[in-house]
Amino acid sequence: MAKNSRIIATKGKEHFPPQEYFVRDISKDFSIKYGKIKKKDLKKKNSRIKTNTGKDYLIFESQFVDDYKRIRRGAQIIPLKDIGMIIATTGIDKSSVILEAGGGSGGFSCFVSKYVKKIISYDIDDESLEVIRHNIKSLEIKNIAVKKADVYKKIDEKNFDMILFDLPEPWKAIENASKALKVGGFLVSYSPTIVQSQQFVNTLTDSLMHVKTVEMTERMWKIEGQVVRPISKSILHSGFITFARKISK
């Protein structure tokens, strides 16, 4: 994807937060707030370009993080701050095989596909499955296998290094996950409400150790000369993340 998509950004420190345009299709002219950019300019990779009204912009090839931010969202997706926390806490890496169940748009799977060996993605909803497949294709991902399957009923595979639940009733799949994980592996459950986390934690079996349940807050600061203050209004909640770990067969 990156070959053909571009980021058009404002120059230097002129704007904050920075103004960015994402160009998916460089085979035709692109309109922005202050004019039009010609398709021949869009093909440039790292350059200064001008709109037809003479306004200066910079253009560079988009990268995976840029493309990822524009994936299709059928449902609420897990924000990057939480994805980062899950990677850092579980330590999943290029040798890891993981399962995501109920991801909705497959956002988590798409992002971590770069970091792990293989992902199996379960969903039972046809619409969600379609969104996931669309995102995998548009991001040119090769190591996610999408399955229409119900994680509450069973998990066919074994020996996962990590399993992520983004489910309305995650406690219903604890037994299945426990069998499908390696010893030392992590079961992570992501829930918008604390009552779901409560029921999940209270249902954990003896072979799953409750490591921690956390919520992550990202607070953004405005910094401009002497004006240094947190942004007034911001996202204060996305989800609670529970980490459990399989400690025995």
Place this chain on the structure above:
Amino acid sequence: MAKNSRIIATKGKEHFPPQEYFVRDISKDFSIKYGKIKKKDLKKKNSRIKTNTGKDYLIFESQFVDDYKRIRRGAQIIPLKDIGMIIATTGIDKSSVILEAGGGSGGFSCFVSKYVKKIISYDIDDESLEVIRHNIKSLEIKNIAVKKADVYKKIDEKNFDMILFDLPEPWKAIENASKALKVGGFLVSYSPTIVQSQQFVNTLTDSLMHVKTVEMTERMWKIEGQVVRPISKSILHSGFITFARKISK
């Protein structure tokens, strides 16, 4: 390392937060609060074991995340919540070559070594360099090159996908970083005080776009039956993270 280190954990839901022992050396008996574990038991990989006083524990091979948590800390290290955020925001991956300057204990480099292709780690302090080398060796990391070099003076290499500053005066190395980064690459600066972030952001050159400055809070919850509440006392601050991006040559 994982081959020879073990985690000994309490069974099931008995304790929260879970009691964990890390065994570095399995060639001799290991003492814990409630008795001793024989070395022949320590060699087991995924088992239930008993102390000499008859108390039950579980044992499993430690993984990278377990080993990482026990590295040597010469200076304050960047916590995992912030490392996760940096990975997720910059999207560094197995094709990335990155520079860390001033990391003190090399914690960031050690952790992300699993996710990137190559890391160059600059420090000028001999004691820090020794701690970094010790940690690299004990975690058996192969892709970090440690250099005694002063990032305020120059950066020898070019074309980094990401540069991380964990420096007292990060603004002094902006020019050097700007030249050493790829277009589209990220310059990340980590500072305990907001005044450092302010000076860093206000010194950014035109070719570096200020993406955002954030602080991440991890709040842990206690969940035990009907007792569902945030942990009363917790870490409320570690550092401010500024993300800048190179948008032109």
Place this chain on the structure above:
Amino acid sequence: MAKNSRIIATKGKEHFPPQEYFVRDISKDFSIKYGKIKKKDLKKKNSRIKTNTGKDYLIFESQFVDDYKRIRRGAQIIPLKDIGMIIATTGIDKSSVILEAGGGSGGFSCFVSKYVKKIISYDIDDESLEVIRHNIKSLEIKNIAVKKADVYKKIDEKNFDMILFDLPEPWKAIENASKALKVGGFLVSYSPTIVQSQQFVNTLTDSLMHVKTVEMTERMWKIEGQVVRPISKSILHSGFITFARKISK
């Protein structure tokens, strides 16, 4: 004011957050989203009433807190969460005489007028002075004296129990405040940016002890059956509050 203003509220648990209408003028009919309420109904004090379309509402006399929330705002006013913190930290009470300087809309003075003996309110801006006077009149407050005066130049009065600064450059008035306070009294400075707090604290004279600088966050939860979660988007920042205390003549 309360005699003639009313709150019209939705019945019971039907809506969250609750739908509330504030009626300033009960001498004419009042229109709401679902119809009209007749002026004879508006005169009722604690009753169930119906709109002309048959929809049920409750009506009750507004109280000071209700009226206060509808004051005129020329500038950003200090939110109630911060006003509460200032009252609770300084302990100002019905025997206290206090000074507010630069309050913009006089919000703080209006609210605490109920709790203290006397307030003097300084401002140099004619527009602000008009807003303050308007608010004092509409809330029928008797113990605030408004003065056009420049606190950077001098403070005429002595022996204040508390002085509140809501000023762009609060450090310029520290000397004056120090002279005008009682020993044991508090100087409180409210600033949107941390750089202002920094300069204020670093300028404090020997006779003023820096008690603390804090920021207060109010996080609201949604609770509806099993849906229990923080509100996603919310105010994350209003101002930093510095408390200093006069400890010697």
Place this chain on the structure above:
Amino acid sequence: MAKNSRIIATKGKEHFPPQEYFVRDISKDFSIKYGKIKKKDLKKKNSRIKTNTGKDYLIFESQFVDDYKRIRRGAQIIPLKDIGMIIATTGIDKSSVILEAGGGSGGFSCFVSKYVKKIISYDIDDESLEVIRHNIKSLEIKNIAVKKADVYKKIDEKNFDMILFDLPEPWKAIENASKALKVGGFLVSYSPTIVQSQQFVNTLTDSLMHVKTVEMTERMWKIEGQVVRPISKSILHSGFITFARKISK
């Protein structure tokens, strides 16, 4: 109390957080870390004094806020940040008659006694009742009536402007509170766990409107020259505060 208690403080900006000693009994010498202060010096009201080792201190009469911070605590007390929020949200004032039920140490009642007309304080536990009475006496408070009574069973009085619950099962007393409140009055429930708040809110009757449920965070900053950063470790949770309002008879 203030007549006979003193605060001894370090001079100026030497220490942060400031070092403070509270002297309850000025009829005998007082020992501090750096020496002893003679009783004749303790009687001074606003002065510089010296220890026998020649170290300088300042002394001033303690005020209500100082005395309040030293009350006896039989149970966890509601922190000042939350007391401030309750005052500011309900607008209770010198005309208000309020009820506190289950306060443990009576901290809330003692503090707001300065702001309201009359408080009735219910508790069923003899030990708690003793602590409350001790605190009322030592703070010389005249407008709190302590009663051994069970709020789950009944509330004898009527027409309260505000009722505060600090109870393990606050939902059991909702009906009683509803009858005992004025229309427009507030029922406030303070709970350490969110499950208590959930059950409380879900049990609210039709005549009680759920205004909001919040948690307040106070984050303290260190400011010393260029070192400007939040304090690393801090209290991250005390309690959830639910505000409900009586909207009909």
